[in-house]
Amino acid sequence: MKRLQLQxxxxxxxxxQARTGGRLQHRLYNGIRHQSTxxxxxxxxxxxxxxxxxxxxxxHPPNSRQSKYQLPSPPVExxxxxxxxxxxxxxxxxxxxxxxxxxxxxxxxASADPNPKFNNDSLATLGHDLLxxxxxxxxxxxxPRLPLTVIFAAMYAYVGPKTLEAMAREWGVEFAAAPGGEVxxxxxxxxxxxxxxxxxxxxxxxxxxxxxxHWRKSITSSVVYDNEFGDPVKGPKDPSEQSxxxxxxxxxxxxxxxxxxxxxxxxxxxxxxxxxxxxKRFFEQHFLSRHLNISDxxxxxxxxxxxxxxxxxxxFEQPVARIISETGRxxxxxxxxxxxxxGQDKLGxxxxxxxxxxxxxxAVAALKGWYLYSPLNVRVPSSMEEEGAAPWxxxxxxLGEVIV
Amino acid sequence: xxxxxxxxxxAARNGVGAFILQCKRLEFHxxxxxxxxxxxxxxxxxQLPAFAKANPQIEIRVSPRxxxxxxxxxxxxxxxxxxxCVRNLEPEQIVKKVHLLKEASGEKLKRTKKPVTxxxxxxxxxxxxxxxGLKSV
Amino acid sequence: MFSxxxxxxxxALPIEHSSARSASTTFRACLHQATSTTTTTTSxxxxxLSATPRxxxxxxxxxxxxxxxxxxxxxxxADVPLNKQPVAPTFDAPLKxxxxxxxxxxxxxxxxPHFITAHLHDRPYLLTxxxxxxxxxxxxxxxxxxxxxxxxxxxxxxxxFTLKGGAQxxxxxxxxxxxxxxxxxxxxxRITEKTKRRRRHVQKVTSKHRYTILRVMDVKVKTAxxxxxxxxxxxxxxxxxxxxxxxx
Numbered sequence: 001m002k003r004l005q006l007q008x009x010x011x012x013x014x015x016x017q018a019r020t021g022g023r024l025q026h027r028l029y030n031g032i033r034h035q036s037t038x039x040x041x042x043x044x045x046x047x048x049x050x051x052x053x054x055x056x057x058x059x060h061p062p063n064s065r066q067s068k069y070q071l072p073s074p075p076v077e078x079x080x081x082x083x084x085x086x087x088x089x090x091x092x093x094x095x096x097x098x099x100x101x102x103x104x105x106x107x108x109x110a111s112a113d114p115n116p117k118f119n120n121d122s123l124a125t126l127g128h129d130l131l132x133x134x135x136x137x138x139x140x141x142x143x144p145r146l147p148l149t150v151i152f153a154a155m156y157a158y159v160g161p162k163t164l165e166a167m168a169r170e171w172g173v174e175f176a177a178a179p180g181g182e183v184x185x186x187x188x189x190x191x192x193x194x195x196x197x198x199x200x201x202x203x204x205x206x207x208x209x210x211x212x213x214h215w216r217k218s219i220t221s222s223v224v225y226d227n228e229f230g231d232p233v234k235g236p237k238d239p240s241e242q243s244x245x246x247x248x249x250x251x252x253x254x255x256x257x258x259x260x261x262x263x264x265x266x267x268x269x270x271x272x273x274x275x276x277x278x279x280k281r282f283f284e285q286h287f288l289s290r291h292l293n294i295s296d297x298x299x300x301x302x303x304x305x306x307x308x309x310x311x312x313x314x315x316f317e318q319p320v321a322r323i324i325s326e327t328g329r330x331x332x333x334x335x336x337x338x339x340x341x342x343g344q345d346k347l348g349x350x351x352x353x354x355x356x357x358x359x360x361x362x363a364v365a366a367l368k369g370w371y372l373y374s375p376l377n378v379r380v381p382s383s384m385e386e387e388g389a390a391p392w393x394x395x396x397x398x399l400g401e402v403i404v
Numbered sequence: 405x406x407x408x409x410x411x412x413x414x415a416a417r418n419g420v421g422a423f424i425l426q427c428k429r430l431e432f433h434x435x436x437x438x439x440x441x442x443x444x445x446x447x448x449x450x451q452l453p454a455f456a457k458a459n460p461q462i463e464i465r466v467s468p469r470x471x472x473x474x475x476x477x478x479x480x481x482x483x484x485x486x487x488x489c490v491r492n493l494e495p496e497q498i499v500k501k502v503h504l505l506k507e508a509s510g511e512k513l514k515r516t517k518k519p520v521t522x523x524x525x526x527x528x529x530x531x532x533x534x535x536x537g538l539k540s541v
Numbered sequence: 542m543f544s545x546x547x548x549x550x551x552x553a554l555p556i557e558h559s560s561a562r563s564a565s566t567t568f569r570a571c572l573h574q575a576t577s578t579t580t581t582t583t584s585x586x587x588x589x590l591s592a593t594p595r596x597x598x599x600x601x602x603x604x605x606x607x608x609x610x611x612x613x614x615x616x617x618x619a620d621v622p623l624n625k626q627p628v629a630p631t632f633d634a635p636l637k638x639x640x641x642x643x644x645x646x647x648x649x650x651x652x653x654p655h656f657i658t659a660h661l662h663d664r665p666y667l668l669t670x671x672x673x674x675x676x677x678x679x680x681x682x683x684x685x686x687x688x689x690x691x692x693x694x695x696x697x698x699x700x701x702f703t704l705k706g707g708a709q710x711x712x713x714x715x716x717x718x719x720x721x722x723x724x725x726x727x728x729x730x731r732i733t734e735k736t737k738r739r740r741r742h743v744q745k746v747t748s749k750h751r752y753t754i755l756r757v758m759d760v761k762v763k764t765a766x767x768x769x770x771x772x773x774x775x776x777x778x779x780x781x782x783x784x785x786x787x788x789x
Contacts, residue, residue: 150407509726
């Protein structure tokens with residue numbers, strides 16, 4: 001079922017001239033943004049439109065109702081008429097060089113309009129590359145010692161689809177019930193998945209022996225074969241296969257996927273229209289300003305063993321666990337505070353209800369202290385792209401995580 | 405595998421980087437006939453265009469609602485809505501109500517006692533009874 | 542002290558007002574300030590001009606000018622008229638820092654995160670970057686999206702180090718704490734029932750307070766190099782602006 005456009009009806013009823021090309025021209029030239037789609041209480045605006053009426057008549061009305069229903073996504077001209085779109089543009093403080101038409105295009109998912117000239121696929125590809133590039137360099141320069149699995153998790157937290165979906169919601173983007181040419185271009189348009197369909201696991205990756213499910217997959221191999229979140233990704237396809245693979249457009253996508261594509265497309269659109277500095281600023285303001293506690297992303301299985309290996313690698317003295325204080329050893333709720341020492345240096349400390357628990361917590365604290373090292377005054381490589389940047393100083397590059 | 409990553413989602417902190425106004429749409433309903441809409445009609449004619457120009461980030465819808473009192477409804481980013489009945493109000497009073505809707509966050513009104521809410525961990529750490537001078541019984 | 546025009550600029554509304562009425566009021570007030578010599582701002586109840594909250598929130602306007610070269614008003618926003626733009630902070634003396642403060646300050650600045658005890662209307666608020674602050678009053682003359690700078694703080698600190706002002710507030714040139722106005726909220730309507738003895742009447746008193754919601758954008762302690770760059774003078778420890786303490 002398609003969304004009924006009540007305000008469209010009312011606007012066409014109240015001011016019949018309002019929907020001709022003359023109004024569009026008028027807006028293009030003057031840059032006036034009328035936000036109220038139906039404004040019967042603004043007689044001055046209507047008067048202007050009536051005066052323009054003879055001008056408008058030779059121009060072919062671009063959005064007649066019949067042709068609109070046949071289009072898979074809203075026509076380009078509709079972008080200037082959408083109050084929703086203009087409000088979204090202003091709400092995000094998007095640069096004025098980014099036209100409303102591009103913003104409208106970034107709201108059309110490939111499942112709604114398979115034509116790559118009208119959907120956001122290409123913009124999203126660019127935006128995704130930018131987002132992952134900026135996030136990766138931020139993470140690697142700020143926390144040079146993070147293990148790869150934690151980098152994957154942090155990437156997922158910053159620019160993963162779940163986060164992007166939440167961001168699209170926080171930007172006030174609403175979903176169209178179904179895509180179509182008559183829908184307001186301010187809605188996010190995508191074809192929904194049928195209820196009950198499970199997202200299929202990705203097949204056809206570039207990884208050799210993909211069908212061997214029980215084989216161990218190393219983390220290092222996922223750098224090569226998987227995507228930036230450590231998920232399997234489809235390998236490069238042959239162009240001959242490409243034509244056969246066009247069917248997924250018919251299946252539809254989930255709301256999470258469509259929202260993520262939209263956010264990426266906005267990023268790509270900003271880069272294309274306003275340039276690199278604006279894109280970087282947008283990334284810093286919208287993505288990096290979100291709150292993430294990286295120390296919550298670690299999940300150690302055997303922290304004491306890892307710490308011992310780490311000390312061996314770094315030529316520290318072997319770690320020794322010592323009780324700092326304890327209370328109620330014979331009671332029902334004992335508490336032990338255990339510190340892990342390497343020679344005279346205390347590496348970490350933890351409290352637990354048993355000696356083993358306290359020791360492993362202390363080892364986790366010591367490992368987190370090592371992995372979460374962050375240099376002072378971090379600069380990222382892309383800061384060199386600004387004009388007048390200070391000369392580049394090499395950032396700290398670490399040996400990497402402990403190999404057990 | 406020594407350490408696994410736990411997948412999570414970053415928490416929004418609106419205003420730290422970019423600021424997004426929480427009110428995304430204002431709907432104005434009026435009646436052409438009834439007297440309780442007199443102030444609303446005057447507001448729509450004279451004050452609303454300037455308001456819309458000053459706040460481009462809010463989508464504005466005006467629609468008649470015959471035989472009903474005039475209402476201003478604010479729709480918010482978090483999905484909630486606030487409706488204020490403006491029957492028999494003067495345009496100046498409606499200006500105040502619209503301003504209230506614009507500046508609101510859309511959350512349900514709650515009574516809070518603490519002035520500061522934080523996502524960050526405590527800077528100084530949490531006090532522990534097991535450190536410092538322990539008293540033996 | 543300062544000239545009349547400076548005062549008029551300082552007292553003028555720094556923020557655009559949508560309604561024409563308040564704009565005219567401002568204009569009248571400006572004229573009034575510029576011409577008259579005896580009357581004070583308190584004598585005009587219709588003018589929403591009180592210097593005290595502005596001085597406490599963002600801009601110190603009661604301090605006399607020190608930097609005569611920076612007499613011009615900073616052009617922060619082109620669309621705001623000149624007489625409505627905020628005035629740059631002015632001081633009568635350069636910041637005095639002691640040698641020990643300069644030596645210990647790198648310890649504090651290099652240890653993140655920082656907290657600040659900012660004072661607003663003499664109430665302390667312990668803040669870190671990203672916190673949400675709910676002020677127990679409706680802040681006048683601001684709208685959502687505005688950025689304010691807190692300039693009164695008693696304590697700046699990290700996990701192990703504290704910078705204390707002692708009896709006075711810390712000098713505002715030592716740190717930067719910016720907050721953004723998120724909007725205004727209120728509490729649910731409270732109804733208190735009041736009764737008198739031997740009277741079958743219950744008086745119902747309602748209250749619904751308005752709050753200003755702020756978001757702390759950053760808490761930054763300036764490094765020693767930045768302080769010296771901005772013209773700080775190294776003095777004996779007795780006159781220093783603040784003292785750093787090592788936590789026990």
